[in-house]
Amino acid sequence: MARKQFLRPSQMGTGRADDDTSAVLQLTSTTSGFLPPRMTSTQRDAISSPATGLTIYNTTTNTLQIYNGSAWGDSGDVDAGGNGLVVQTGTGTYTARTLTGPAAGITVSNGSGVSGNPTLALANDLAALEAMAGTGIVARTASETYAQRTLTAPAAGFTITDGNGVSGNPTFVLANDLAALEGLSTNGLVVRTGDGTATTRAITGTANEITVGNGDGVSGAPTLSLPAALTFTGKTITGGTYTGAALNGSLGATTPSTVAATTISASGQVTSTLAGGTMPLAVTSTTMCTNLNSELHDGYTAEEMLAFNYS
Numbered sequence: 264m265a266r267k268q269f270l271r272p273s274q275m276g277t278g279r280a281d282d283d284t285s286a287v288l289q290l291t292s293t294t295s296g297f298l299p300p301r302m303t304s305t306q307r308d309a310i311s312s313p314a315t316g317l318t319i320y321n322t323t324t325n326t327l328q329i330y331n332g333s334a335w336g337d338s339g340d341v342d343a344g345g346n347g348l349v350v351q352t353g354t355g356t357y358t359a360r361t362l363t364g365p366a367a368g369i370t371v372s373n374g375s376g377v378s379g380n381p382t383l384a385l386a387n388d389l390a391a392l393e394a395m396a397g398t399g400i401v402a403r404t405a406s407e408t409y410a411q412r413t414l415t416a417p418a419a420g421f422t423i424t425d426g427n428g429v430s431g432n433p434t435f436v437l438a439n440d441l442a443a444l445e446g447l448s449t450n451g452l453v454v455r456t457g458d459g460t461a462t463t464r465a466i467t468g469t470a471n472e473i474t475v476g477n478g479d480g481v482s483g484a485p486t487l488s489l490p491a492a493l494t495f496t497g498k499t500i501t502g503g504t505y506t507g508a509a510l511n512g513s514l515g516a517t518t519p520s521t522v523a524a525t526t527i528s529a530s531g532q533v534t535s536t537l538a539g540g541t542m543p544l545a546v547t548s549t550t551m552c553t554n555l556n557s558e559l560h561d562g563y564t565a566e567e568m569l570a571f572n573y574s
Contacts, residue, residue, distance in 0.1 A: 299327070307335060347375040399427035451479035 347359030362374035399411030451463030465479035
């Protein structure tokens with residue numbers, strides 16, 4: 264090592280021309296290093312009133328240590344202002360942090376790392392979920408309690424595959440009557456024609472007798488109405504009250520006759536004038552003839568007509 268000399272009262276260097284004037288002591292070498300005092304942790308702690316910045320090499324921990332005014336620390340240690348996990352908050356600035364768990368779900372022990380490694384553990388509902396051993400759709404049954412469930416189809420109507428979701432997505436398929444309804448391709452009133460079968464129908468009327476509107480129910484509720492003029496062809500009238508038009512047909516006779524009637528009662532009693540016809544009216548009743556006109560008909564009175572049955 265080159266000789267030492269005092270350059271000025273407050274400076275000591277190697278005597279080289281490039282010694283820094285701001286240094287109290289400057290050592291320059293390309294073959295040797297600076298060797299601070301070497302001691303154990305016990306010897307270090309025996310130093311009385313160490314000055315801030317005092318430097319030693321700790322042979323117990325094999326680290327270069329500096330006293331910061333309150334404690335010894337390894338060289339390169341960052342002053343974070345306290346104990347904990349060190350976080351750089353900016354250029355040359357550091358602070359201590361502590362891991363903190365949420366209100367529920369995860370707990371953290373040794374969050375600062377001072378007493379040991381920070382440890383995270385599941386808790387509450389997350390712990391209950393993690394503890395599940397079965398498979399299936401998960402249902403929360405109470406606070407911090409869970410169970411596996413499986414979708415179950417009813418006896419009829421639709422089927423479910425993969426109800427627990429383990430092998431694939433739960434899938435619903437219509438069956439039975441629901442499948443029949445879904446399979447309809449026409450509009451109208453739906454009729455169940457058998458087990459698992461259905462079709463559509465429409466209410467229809469009869470010309471000149473009953474008129475049906477919206478018979479299939481598509482555009483509105485089906486409505487039934489009678490036309491202004493009724494025509495009964497090949498029908499037998501068994502009762503009721505009728506007015507107006509002539510009735511063509513059998514009124515108890517074996518041969519049709521034409522009758523102009525004002526009223527035919529529910530019992531079949533004719534209460535109006537008989538029209539002149541090409542054939543006589545056959546009367547077989549013994550209780551209704553008193554209402555016939557008392558005038559002569561073909562030369563006979565009503566009483567005389569009771570004794571005859573014209574054919």
